[in-house]
Amino acid sequence: MSLQYGVSLYSYTGDMYTLLTLDDAMAEIADLGATGIEILGEGNVPGYPRPDTAWIDSWHRLLERHGLTPTNYGSWIDSRMWQHRDLTVDEGVTILQRDLRLAATLGFTSVRPKTGVVSLDLKPHPIWDRVVERSLDLAADLGIVICPEIHAPTPIKHEVVDAYLAFIERTGSPNFRLLIDTGIFQRSATFAKHAGLSEEAQEEGWRRPLAVPMSDLVDVLPFVHFIQAKFFDVTEDLTDPQIPWAEIVSTLLDNGYAGYLSSEYEGDRDPYRGVEQVRRQHALLRSLEAGR
Template sequence: MSTLEYGVSLYSYTGDMNTVLTLEDAFAEIADLGATGIEILGEGNISHYPTPETAWIDRWHALCAQYGLEPTNYGSWIDSRMWRHRDLTVDEGTDMLARDLRLASTLGFTSVRPKIGVVAMDLTPHPIWTGVIERNLDLAAELDIVICPEIHAPTPIRHPVVDEYVQFIQRTGSAHFRLLIDTGIFQRAVSTAHQDGLSDEAQEEGWRKPLALPMSDLVEVLPYTHFIQTKFFDIDDALVDQQIPWEEILRTLIENDWSGYLSSEYEGERSPYRSIEQVRRQHALLRRAEARIRG
């Protein structure tokens, strides 16, 4: 039977954590939603990354215990273009991912999303990805962490990138490499939300041209899917989302007996307090939809 658990990515609160929320405030907010999971970006949320002080690690565990939150997914960055004159080597990328796997384990996370630099606008990852991942599979197994690359717009599910990931799973037989699905790939209507730091071209390709993938595509990869980021942009006062078809997504997960975390990832406008209210609306919407589907 499908069991859906709800969490929140701290990325949802990016703007508010720079203005009105401390780390503990974010923990309290997530717990108050009734959520049980917390997702982070290593570089963005860990003090003195990649070598946090013992006091920070102890505080992290204390906050998890105090607010009853389970560390879920840890976002890792493998910057294949960190040097101007050359690309990252497989050895260097392997070391970076190993470092983040160990840090994620220290903090209690059960999955790591490696974001390896891309070589095309369809988000084709740099060719070092296979070597970097394969060399870390034993470590992932030792730490009991799932490495899960993200399927994110503008990459559809039926695409050579996803085919290669699935073939990698089948070839290695590893239970420690799976997929992370970003629900932005199911977006049906245009979002005009502006994202700081992205070029107009990237914004246009990333989500202003909805992929509107059918649920049948999701069904094909659910057996290989470990984690779902519930990407969204705007939910109105009546708890209606004009962009993401939540009822269809939840029905697909439930009817196909998928179990795991749905982790809120708000990517709408970043005005103060807006992300806090928007995440609350999403959790109310998702829980109502799940209750309707389950009858």
Template sequence: MKLGVSLYSYTSEFGTTLTLDDCIEDVADLGASGLEILGEAHVENYPSPSTAWIDAWFARLSRWELTPTCYGSWVDTRRGRRPITVDEAVAQLETDIRLASTLGFAYVRPKLGVVTDDLEPDPVWEPATERVLDLAAEKNVIICPEIHWPSVIKSKVVDDYLAFIQRTGTSHFALLMDTGVFQTSMHRRTGGVASRMGDKGGRPPEVPVVPVSDLEDVLDHVCHVQAKFYEIDDDLQDHYIPWKEFLDLLTRRGWDGWLSSEYEGDYGVGRASDQLRRQHALIRTLSDVR
């Protein structure tokens, strides 16, 4: 297994106290070797960065010895007054697959609008994804939708993705597992507009109980892990994500992909940087990672 970081972790500071260079330097400084980005957020003049920006991107990767891992993208199914068409979804997917490939990424995580409370994606996902599989193969990119709380592993969402893999026989579509799926209690973020809210009655949302053992049945189709976390305390304990059980399963199965840290806890200057270091220290004490 290899350790990386998603630049989403620095959301509360990116563009204010931290530049792109600052974030990337911090990732390298904490000893990570993989870098995950969000295309719209982190690519200057998205979706058409200049040649100079692309050259600077690869210079950063070379200087800090970082490998681009996963490129986050969006297919905004609700951007107008009507549902998005398959052709429009295909065009957006093609744009991001081409840009991700240009920037050296192996994985593209498309995020579509959802139609159920457990995050079932808009039905446009299937015909649109099927139409871009040849391009993904040409660009050597794997499309990997995210299994994200409050989705659970034993669900229609995951069943539909696995059925798509079986039906198409593709090797360019897989799953991205977000470890927030395994949270054992709800973290109440403080600060910022993205603070976690309860429902309309003011009650906190219910946390689905997803045993780590459920991962066993789908792990062969998981190409990337977003190592979501909310808080690591001073004793390097995480009271939300069961890291030992999760990492033991990956180790036993010989899974050797990227664990891309995604901090989604409380906001504050320097907090993401500190929490990322705590999480990597915790993971390194529990598993053999590079």
């Protein structure tokens, strides 16, 4: 059983505004030997949420040209869209279902709904379960799995994840699963800060190592649909000082995970650094898998 490899366009943030076209980014991903591409809807789709047909046609032509498969589509359900009131359930349903349809049009098979949070440990706004439950039938019709992200500073053993697991058990739907962000396994913080993260976020633990144990991953892995391979720095000798990739890769292979590892570089945003860092990470991951 082998892993699948992809890249989130978020890894090239900055470069895609000044240095890389979408065609360039897809060419980079294909040149890695990766097959999957992940996007953020409102960040990567021109004219979001209603791209014109010319762009949609171009998107599919580029996928075919580079031999890539759309994997995970990032959706935002902004519960704090207005200062004077929260988003209603009906409004949340409209946003999620709009993005499900757009994701399906673009060929994606999973959608990560990022609902606004109500605490620093990322508890989602209480509308999340009703919004998702009312969208499960549509997700099933479109062949899409809705998978909320387990992201630092929320570990796996946490009430947020417990609520997701309870939702899976209660609904019995195969169209709701988990997305794991590997930043939760971070064990050190020996990297530079970058402009994309506030000082408050730094101090409140968004980059504080959680060091979630592999045993916790094993417990939820049967419910994991997608993994964002979050990382901050890989050195020239293919060492990652923060994320324990050898343990992660071994755990995934030993427990039958055959889904995607989608690179999500979140280190310094110097020009072309994201391109080089993703190349290093893929070389590291493939060497670890080959060593098995």
